[in-house]
Amino acid sequence: MARSAFSISAALIVAGLIIGPVTAVLWRGGGFTALSAADVSALKFTIWQAFWSALISVVLAIPVARALARRAFWGRSALISVMGAPFILPVIVAILGLLAVFGGNGMLNLLLSPLGLPRLEIYGAQGVILAHVFFNLPLAVRLILQGWLAVPSERFRVAASLGAPVFWLLEWPMLRRVVPGAFAVIFVICLGSFAVALTLGGGPRATTVELAIYQAFKFDFDLSKAASLAVVQLCLGLGAGGLALFLSRGDLLGAGFDRVVQRWDGSKVLDAVCIGFAALFLLAPLVAVAIAGVTGLIDLPSSVWGAAVRSLMIALGAIVLTMTLALPLATKAGEAASLLGISVSGLVLGTGLFLIVQPFVRPSSVALPVTMVVNVLMALPFVLRILRPGIEAARADFGRLGQSLGLSGFALWRIVYLPRVRRPMGFAAGLTGALAMGDLGVITLFSRPGEGTLPLMMYDLMGRYQMDAAYGAALVLVVLSLGVFWVFDKGGRAHAVV
Amino acid sequence: MLWCKDAEFSQGAYSLSAGLQIEAGKVTAVIGPSGAGKSTLLGGIAGFVPQTRGALYWKGVDITTLAPAKRPVSMLFQDNNLFPHLSVMQNVALALGPKLKPGATDRKRVEQMLGLVGLDGMADRKPAELSGGQQSRAALARALLQDRDVMLMDEPFSALGPGLKAEMLDLSVALAKEAGRTVVMVTHDPSDAARVADSIIGVSPNKAWPPIATQSFLSDPPAAFVDYLG
Numbered sequence: 100m101a102r103s104a105f106s107i108s109a110a111l112i113v114a115g116l117i118i119g120p121v122t123a124v125l126w127r128g129g130g131f132t133a134l135s136a137a138d139v140s141a142l143k144f145t146i147w148q149a150f151w152s153a154l155i156s157v158v159l160a161i162p163v164a165r166a167l168a169r170r171a172f173w174g175r176s177a178l179i180s181v182m183g184a185p186f187i188l189p190v191i192v193a194i195l196g197l198l199a200v201f202g203g204n205g206m207l208n209l210l211l212s213p214l215g216l217p218r219l220e221i222y223g224a225q226g227v228i229l230a231h232v233f234f235n236l237p238l239a240v241r242l243i244l245q246g247w248l249a250v251p252s253e254r255f256r257v258a259a260s261l262g263a264p265v266f267w268l269l270e271w272p273m274l275r276r277v278v279p280g281a282f283a284v285i286f287v288i289c290l291g292s293f294a295v296a297l298t299l300g301g302g303p304r305a306t307t308v309e310l311a312i313y314q315a316f317k318f319d320f321d322l323s324k325a326a327s328l329a330v331v332q333l334c335l336g337l338g339a340g341g342l343a344l345f346l347s348r349g350d351l352l353g354a355g356f357d358r359v360v361q362r363w364d365g366s367k368v369l370d371a372v373c374i375g376f377a378a379l380f381l382l383a384p385l386v387a388v389a390i391a392g393v394t395g396l397i398d399l400p401s402s403v404w405g406a407a408v409r410s411l412m413i414a415l416g417a418i419v420l421t422m423t424l425a426l427p428l429a430t431k432a433g434e435a436a437s438l439l440g441i442s443v444s445g446l447v448l449g450t451g452l453f454l455i456v457q458p459f460v461r462p463s464s465v466a467l468p469v470t471m472v473v474n475v476l477m478a479l480p481f482v483l484r485i486l487r488p489g490i491e492a493a494r495a496d497f498g499r500l501g502q503s504l505g506l507s508g509f510a511l512w513r514i515v516y517l518p519r520v521r522r523p524m525g526f527a528a529g530l531t532g533a534l535a536m537g538d539l540g541v542i543t544l545f546s547r548p549g550e551g552t553l554p555l556m557m558y559d560l561m562g563r564y565q566m567d568a569a570y571g572a573a574l575v576l577v578v579l580s581l582g583v584f585w586v587f588d589k590g591g592r593a594h595a596v597v
Numbered sequence: 598m599l600w601c602k603d604a605e606f607s608q609g610a611y612s613l614s615a616g617l618q619i620e621a622g623k624v625t626a627v628i629g630p631s632g633a634g635k636s637t638l639l640g641g642i643a644g645f646v647p648q649t650r651g652a653l654y655w656k657g658v659d660i661t662t663l664a665p666a667k668r669p670v671s672m673l674f675q676d677n678n679l680f681p682h683l684s685v686m687q688n689v690a691l692a693l694g695p696k697l698k699p700g701a702t703d704r705k706r707v708e709q710m711l712g713l714v715g716l717d718g719m720a721d722r723k724p725a726e727l728s729g730g731q732q733s734r735a736a737l738a739r740a741l742l743q744d745r746d747v748m749l750m751d752e753p754f755s756a757l758g759p760g761l762k763a764e765m766l767d768l769s770v771a772l773a774k775e776a777g778r779t780v781v782m783v784t785h786d787p788s789d790a791a792r793v794a795d796s797i798i799g800v801s802p803n804k805a806w807p808p809i810a811t812q813s814f815l816s817d818p819p820a821a822f823v824d825y826l827g
Contacts, residue, residue, distance in 0.1 A: 496677045499645050504743075505666030510695035518682040 105427040110436045113424060116476055117439045120451020121333065127454050128326030140303065141311040142331060148224060148307070149289035152231035153282045159232070160239030160281070161274065163377045166370035167240065168247035178378055179244075182237035185381070187530060187584055189537025190234070190294040191554045192573045195561075196384025197221065197230055197299075199391055199570075206387065226299035227307075231292060235285040237381060242284070246277035287339040291332070291444040294539040298558065308332045309446045316544050322454065329450045333443060340442030392574025395567040402549065403556065403572055407579060410536050410553040413467055414583050417474045417535035418528045424475065425482045425527070426512065429490040437479040448473050449541030466545035470552065474535035482527040486520060493519035525591015529584035536580040553579070598656060599642070599747060599779065601805075605650035606641030612649065613637045615805035617798060621656065621746070624770055624780040625808055626790035629800035630825050635783040636675075638798070638805045639749045642781065643672050655746065671743040673753035673769075678736035679724040685711070685735050686720040692742035710738045713772060730761045737769050741776060748773050750782035766793055787826060791815055 134142070167179065185193060200206050201221045208218050221229065250269055258265050293309040300306060306314070308331055315325035428437060452469050453462050462469075493516050501507075501515045517524070539554035546555055553576045560569040599619040606613050613634040619625050627635045640646035642653065644665035653661045655669050671692075679688045683697070689707045690699035699707065711720060714734040724732055733754055740748055750769065754762045766782075770793045773780045781798075784790055790797050796808035801821040809819070818826050 497680060499665075499672075500674060500677060500680075502645070502665040503643060503670075503672050504691050504695075506691070506695050507666070514683075514691070514695060514697060515680065518680075 106430060106433060109424050109427040110433055113428065113433075113476070113479065114436055114439065116472060117443055117448070119455060120448045121443060123451040123454040124326050124329040124333065124447060127323060128328070128330040134327070134331070137303065137306075138308075138311060138328060138331070141306045141308050141328075142335075144224070144305060145290055145307040145309075145335065148227050148231070148305075149286050149292075152228050152235065152289040153285040155228065156232050156235040156239045156285050157243075157278055157282050159377075160236055160243050161278070162369075162373040163236075164240045164243035164247055165270070166373045167244055170367070170370050170374070172374075178374070179241070181381065182240055184385075185234045185237050187533040187537070187580065188385075189539070189554055189573075189576050189580055191298065191539050191557050192388055192537065192577050193233060193384060194230060194295065194298050195391075195557070195570060195573045196388040197226075197233060198566075199387035200384050201226075201229060206383070222299055222305075223302070224300070224305045227292070227295055227305055230295045230299055231285075231289045233381070233384065234295075235288060236377065238288075239281050239285060240377070242281040243274070243277055246273045249273070283339070283342055283345075287336070287342070287442075290335050290339050293444070293446055294554075297539070297543070298561065308335065309444060312446050312450060313543060316450075316453075322457075325450050326454065329447045332447050336442040336444055336447070340438075388570065388573050388577070391567070391570035392577075395569070395571030396574065397571070398565070398568040399571040399575070400568060403553070403575060406551060406553045406556040406572075407575060409467060409551070410576070411579065411583070413471045413474065413538075413552060414532040414536040414580070416468075416471045417478065418532045418587070420471065421475045421478050421482055421531045422524065422528060425479060425486055426490070426516075428479070429483060429487045431487075434480070434483045434487060437476075437483050443476075445473050445477055445538075445540040446544070448476060449544045452541075453544060462545050463547045463550065466542060466547075466550065467552075469545055470538065470540075470542045471535065473541045474531075474538050477538075478531040478534055482531060485523050485527040485530075489520040489523045490516055522591045525587050525589070528591070529587035532583035532587060533580040536583055537576065598654075599781075600654040601642075601651065602654065603651035604641065604648055604653060606637055606646045607649040608637060608640070608646050611637065611803075613641070613800070613803055613805060614650075615641070616651070617805060617807040619779065619781060619798075619808060620796070621779045622774075622777060623795040624774070624782065624793055625796050625798060626794035626811070627781060627783045627798045627800055627805070628785065628787060628790055628825075629822070630802075631785060633800045633802050634805065635785075635800050636751055638800060639672070639751050639781065639783055642668075642747070643670050643749055644668050669746040670749055671740040671745040671747070672749040673736055673740050673751065675751050675753060675755060678739075678753060679732055681724050684721050684723055685716065685727070688724070688735060689720075689739045689742060692739045706742065707738075710742045711735075713741075714738045714768065729757055730765065733757065733765050734768075737765070737772070741772055741778075745778075747779045747781065750780065752783050752785070755785075762789075763792065787815060 167175065198205060198221065201219055202208070203218070203221070212218065250273055254269055255265065258268055291309060292307060293313070296305065296307040296310040297313065300310060308328055312325050312328045312332065315321050315328060428434070449469065452473070456462055456465055456469070497515050497519070501511050506514055537554055539558060542552050542555050548559065551559070553572060557569050557572045557576065560572060598621050601615040601617050604615045606615070611634070615638060627638055629635055637646055641648055644663060648661055652659055660668050686699065686704065686707055687697055689710065690696065690703055693699065693703045693706065708720060711717060714737050716731060716734050716738065719727065719731065724735070727735065736753060754765045757765060766789060770780060782794070790811055794811050796810050797814040798808045799806045799814070799819060799822045806819065806821070815826070
């Protein structure tokens with residue numbers, strides 16, 4: 100059948116794009132030169148920081164999620180929407196925001212120093228963990244909030260009428276079910292963290308394995324070392340990815356948060372404080388970037404626009420390629436194949452692709468296509484999770500009707516399936532574009548100065564202490580990536596029938 | 598004649614055997630308890646349910662291995678007969694080919710057919726803007742416009758009220774007969790069969806029996822259907 104032929108070739112392409120680089124890494128790094136002391140400490144730090152990042156995110160998320168679950172207030176749904184933003188916000192932009200608030204000359208230090216309190220230092224392990232909590236607290240809140248909202252409201256009513264302890268009766272069992280999954284997901288995300296470690300970490304005490312791969316590339320140009328570190332990262336990711344898959348139930352991007360459970364317990368003041376602190380912690384850096392960005396616009400070097408165009412091209416290319424692969428892959432087997440990619444980090448794929456292309460072409464000449472391909476592989480699992488239900492429903496409802504009318508192949512997609520999944524497709528395309536647009540990962544391995552993407556250029560500007568220009572570029576990047584997201588999401592909704 | 602020669606249709610663990618002949622140009626009802634396999638029989642004839650044994654002939658031509666769209670069969674499903682995102686015109690015009698913008702000739706043929714089923718002037722509406730009865734009419738128009746000898750009806754009107762259901766049944770059968778079609782219709786209501794069918798195929802669990810003239814089936818039912826008919 101035509102459909103399965105398409106599906107199989109798409110699955111083969113994706114599997115090949117993952118397995119090829121991994122094989123190259125294993126082949127090159129397989130000799131396994133014993134890990135140096137620095138490598139071992141990178142491995143230890145990676146696990147240590149991921150553990151604490153996940154733990155702090157989850158522990159802080161519990162009271163916030165509880166407050167959001169039981170309080171209705173003005174701006175509640177807006178706040179929950181904003182909590183989805185870190186997912187598509189370019190990492191480097193968020194880091195600039197954190198620097199503006201928590202950095203050496205940040206707002207917090209300006210407040211602290213007149214009081215004679217010690218200055219906060221954001222560079223180092225604490226900065227890495229702070230940034231990870233910033234990114235993952237919203238995710239943890241959403242996952243745990245889902246758990247809270249899944250408890251039927253009748254049970255709270257019964258508990259209230261009995262005067263029973265709500266926490267032990269209803270909330271503790273729910274938390275015990277939901278929290279380990281949330282912890283595992285965040286733990287895995289933080290294990291593969293590169294851009295945060297690159298900008299805020301470094302040095303012997305705050306280098307992750309991913310960062311060590313980058314350093315082996317950039318500073319030592321030791322490909323064997325990079326490859327053996329990539330093997331270490333691969334084992335980490337596969338192990339932890341399996342664990343997360345096993346522990347996590349719940350939909351990372353799910354909707355349906357607009358319900359508030361009526362409750363008869365708990366302190367309003369405490370809830371207000373929790374929500375207030377969470378909102379401040381999440382919003383202050385974003386506002387800081389926006390303000391500093393506007394003044395920084397005048398310092399922007401003209402090379403920003405070239406970088407912006409390159410980033411846009413990567414984003415649009417990634418959208419087209421991701422959608423082309425995702426549609427035929429929207430089956431259970433296809434989703435499983437794409438999940439391979441989520442445990443293999445971008446830098447591992449990048450290392451492998453570097454090893455593969457290096458004998459034939461100058462790696463820097465393929466920096467942009469490689470960045471695009473890696474972003475496609477990273478986006479696919481999310482995109483499939485968004486698209487699959489719609490396509491499967493269309494297939495179940497209209498597959499036979501289409502067949503009996505003789506619709507097949509392209510006509511079947513054009514007439515039946517695509518119109519049914521316009522809305523999720525628009526959302527998924529927007530997400531892919533925004534993620535690709537803001538990615539600061541594999542591009543760092545391949546690109547040369549002046550040929551990079553906008554995030555890479557921001558990193559260069561930060562390295563040269565041109566912070567004003569970096570903030571200006573951040574604003575451009577945010578506007579572009581949110582713009583790409585908005586255009587596609589909106590395009591999917593316009594005239595959509597479902 | 599539609600001939601299921603020692604046929605068996607299987608879906609997962611379930612299978613239905615059928616050795617029977619359906620007369621061309623007539624209306625044949627398929628009745629039996631729910632879950633017995635009435636829809637499986639229609640699905641098998643239409644090519645949706647795999648045939649695991651025997652053969653299927655239409656007027657002497659072996660159609661056992663043909664894809665659904667290649668069989669001389671049009672089908673009205675129980676639900677989801679119309680694509681909600683397409684207009685009535687587009688939905689019905691799909692009978693003439695995989696095009697969303699039918700040409701003038703095709704438009705004319707569609708409009709003619711819409712007039713025949715009582716949907717004058719509704720061509721540009723979306724299914725959601727039609728009543729349940731009108732949606733059935735649009736689906737009927739498409740099935741009639743598909744130039745296929747056999748029209749299969751898998752209780753397409755079961756969601757309508759009793760009066761409307763009877764009306765649609767009469768209309769479908771009248772138009773199908775006029776076009777010289779052979780009609781095979783599933784129903785769980787013997788009075789539907791009494792109303793329009795020439796003969797009845799009884800389906801008991803795992804077996805579809807050869808058709809019997811409607812009158813004799815209902816007045817003197819085979820042993821397997823005495824309890825069902827009550």
